[in-house]
Amino acid sequence: MSPFEPTDVSEDSAAVADDAALVRDSARPGRLQGALFQSIGDAGRAELVERRLAGAITGGHLRAGERLPSEYDLARTFGVAPTTVRESLLALRSRGLVVTRRGRNGGSFVTESADPVAHARTALAGTSRLALRDLGAHYSAITAACVRLAARRAVPSEVQQVRSRLNRLDASDLEQWRSTLDDVQIELVSLSQSARLTREQMRLQAEMSPMLRLIDADETSRSAQYAQLLSVVDAVEAGDDHAAVAATERMVDAAIDVLINLQSRTH
Amino acid sequence: MVTTTTTTATETASRAAAIVSQYFSAPIAALEAKAVQLSVELAASGRFGELSSQQLDGLVEPHALNIIALPDARVYGAGFIAAIGLLTDERHHLSWWQGEEPKRLLLAAQSVNKEHIDYSELEWFRVPMETGQGHVAGPYVDYLCSDEYTITVAAPVHIDTAFVGVAGLDLLIDSIERQLLPQLAELGDKVTVINSVGRVVVSTDPHHAAGDAVRGGALAELARTACDGVALEIIAA
Numbered sequence: 001m002s003p004f005e006p007t008d009v010s011e012d013s014a015a016v017a018d019d020a021a022l023v024r025d026s027a028r029p030g031r032l033q034g035a036l037f038q039s040i041g042d043a044g045r046a047e048l049v050e051r052r053l054a055g056a057i058t059g060g061h062l063r064a065g066e067r068l069p070s071e072y073d074l075a076r077t078f079g080v081a082p083t084t085v086r087e088s089l090l091a092l093r094s095r096g097l098v099v100t101r102r103g104r105n106g107g108s109f110v111t112e113s114a115d116p117v118a119h120a121r122t123a124l125a126g127t128s129r130l131a132l133r134d135l136g137a138h139y140s141a142i143t144a145a146c147v148r149l150a151a152r153r154a155v156p157s158e159v160q161q162v163r164s165r166l167n168r169l170d171a172s173d174l175e176q177w178r179s180t181l182d183d184v185q186i187e188l189v190s191l192s193q194s195a196r197l198t199r200e201q202m203r204l205q206a207e208m209s210p211m212l213r214l215i216d217a218d219e220t221s222r223s224a225q226y227a228q229l230l231s232v233v234d235a236v237e238a239g240d241d242h243a244a245v246a247a248t249e250r251m252v253d254a255a256i257d258v259l260i261n262l263q264s265r266t267h
Numbered sequence: 268m269v270t271t272t273t274t275t276a277t278e279t280a281s282r283a284a285a286i287v288s289q290y291f292s293a294p295i296a297a298l299e300a301k302a303v304q305l306s307v308e309l310a311a312s313g314r315f316g317e318l319s320s321q322q323l324d325g326l327v328e329p330h331a332l333n334i335i336a337l338p339d340a341r342v343y344g345a346g347f348i349a350a351i352g353l354l355t356d357e358r359h360h361l362s363w364w365q366g367e368e369p370k371r372l373l374l375a376a377q378s379v380n381k382e383h384i385d386y387s388e389l390e391w392f393r394v395p396m397e398t399g400q401g402h403v404a405g406p407y408v409d410y411l412c413s414d415e416y417t418i419t420v421a422a423p424v425h426i427d428t429a430f431v432g433v434a435g436l437d438l439l440i441d442s443i444e445r446q447l448l449p450q451l452a453e454l455g456d457k458v459t460v461i462n463s464v465g466r467v468v469v470s471t472d473p474h475h476a477a478g479d480a481v482r483g484g485a486l487a488e489l490a491r492t493a494c495d496g497v498a499l500e501i502i503a504a
Contacts, residue, residue: 056380062380062382063383067356069373073373076370076373077373152480153466153478153479153480154480155464155465155466155480155482157464158464161388161390165388179383179385180385183383183384183385183388186384186410187388190407190408190410192408193406193407193408193416193466193477193478194408194416194478195408195414195415195416198408198410199410199414202379202410203379205379206379206380
């Protein structure tokens with residue numbers, strides 16, 4: 001099970017919410033109020049808010065020591081009552097993921113001990129090879145679709161921007177390494193000029209990212225992944241869509257192989 | 268009355284350029300005015316150097332909502348993106364409003380956490396910061412703010428010579444297409460609007476899609492007509 005799962009809303013409320021969203025969001029190109037800024041619906045709201053925040057914390061997207069948005073802001077974003085947010089924060093506190101400080105610079109903060117790598121190891125141990133391979137298949141398919149388009153549509157200056165960020169990468173800070181690589185991956189897929197594909201790839205990148213940290217921790221695997229990503233960039237720059245797809249598939253296959261290997265060692 | 272003169276591709280291109288310039292002129296002017304106002308207000312706040320994200324939001328909000336409410340061009344989002352390390356409480360901060368009923372953008376609460384995306388690398392921030400000039404970025408997929416295919420108009424904000432951030436507004440390509448296509452189609456010839464790196468913004472020719480690069484394609488060799496006031500060009504066939 002991914003530490004960063006998407007939020008489920010009950011079917012009926014989702015259908016009603018979608019219709020209302022369609023009417024409301026006529027400014028948006030026919031897209032429903034997207035998953036990226038999704039209102040949480042009816043039952044089990046506190047649990048859903050808790051799950052989303054916990055996912056962000058264990059996935060390393062909210063960092064140790066980081067301040068959470070205010071209860072009011074969270075309530076507004078998720079479309080729930082502040083009391084619901086308070087309920088979920090209570091649960092997160094009891095899970096040891098969040099601490100609350102009072103006073104002038106008070107608020108809720110991610111605990112210092114929240115360790116995304118530890119959480120990723122637990123998540124990996126708790127998942128199956130089947131689930132890992134299927135995640136790989138999904139991630140590979142979407143990312144490949146993006147780079148295929150990027151190879152056809154990117155202009156040289158854009159790809160050079162991506163390349164220069166990759167060149168500046170420094171393995172001495174693994175947190176920064178993973179952050180930057182995720183950023184670069186998303187920037188690369190955005191060169192597809194497809195908003196839909198980019199949004200989907202971002203969700204998958206968020207799912208993969210915690211586990212990619214486990215790969216980052218090993219120098220050999222990390223370097224191999226980096227070299228493979230560079231091949232993708234090379235292919236995109238050359239305008240070779242077939243090569244870009246092939247390089248992406250190789251990169252993801254290799255990542256899944258490493259993860260399956262790591263997983264078998266924990267059993 | 269029937270006219271006997273034929274419209275040449277050059278005439279079409281000029282007319283198309285005028286239409287495009289007109290479309291962008293109000294948003295660009297409004298944004299540049301906002302950049303100046305923000306500079307004045309930030310300096311006058313007296314708290315410059317000790318500003319919190321909440322205080323900045325309070326200052327920016329009326330300006331952002333004002334730009335979104337501009338008639339004619341459908342501005343989807345607007346706001347101010349702070350220079351890295353400007354604020355006392357957050358190293359990175361976007362004071363950004365967007366949507367039909369404009370809401371403040373909250374990055375940390377998104378289902379895909381965007382708070383750690385380094386916006387200093389993104390074109391609409393980087394170019395105004397480096398050049399000290401306004402810039403029109405895109406079309407591009409704006410995965411930080413709008414999540415849609417977007418053109419961002421951006422202007423740097425300075426206090427004296429110090430760069431303090433970028434004022435920006437988003438126009439969705441979808442809206443641009445809906446508004447410009449009917450006007451351009453009336454011109455008769457096939458009209459394609461491209462940006463400064465040769466990417467199609469909108470075209471009355473269905474064979475040219477927004478996002479396509481003209482490089483190496485059928486349009487590559489054709490003459491281009493510049494649009495006044497905005498870094499876009501017209502190709503008329």
